[in-house]
Amino acid sequence: MWPSHRDRIEKSFYYLIDKVPTEIPEDWGKYVDEPLTDKELEKLDRSINRQSPYRDIEWQVRVAKELGLESTVRPWGRPRKGS
Numbered sequence: 001m002w003p004s005h006r007d008r009i010e011k012s013f014y015y016l017i018d019k020v021p022t023e024i025p026e027d028w029g030k031y032v033d034e035p036l037t038d039k040e041l042e043k044l045d046r047s048i049n050r051q052s053p054y055r056d057i058e059w060q061v062r063v064a065k066e067l068g069l070e071s072t073v074r075p076w077g078r079p080r081k082g083s
């Protein structure tokens with residue numbers, strides 16, 4: 001279990017039972033408190049609706065293939081004629 005945003009800001013890792021798996025930037029609080037851009041929000045909505053991994057497209061395709069979830073990154077509907 002990793003600490004919550006509040007714990008990171010207050011630097012009180014009382015409940016930390018495992019090492020945090022990544023380096024946290026110094027401006028973490030500012031980053032977390034910034035609202036998403038319209039483009040980021042659209043990408044997040046698409047990921048949630050399609051139940052697909054959320055990250056850049058190359059990573060999504062790679063992970064989807066590894067997990068057998070290719071349908072989550074393909075366009076919806078029937079393929080267009082000639083493709």
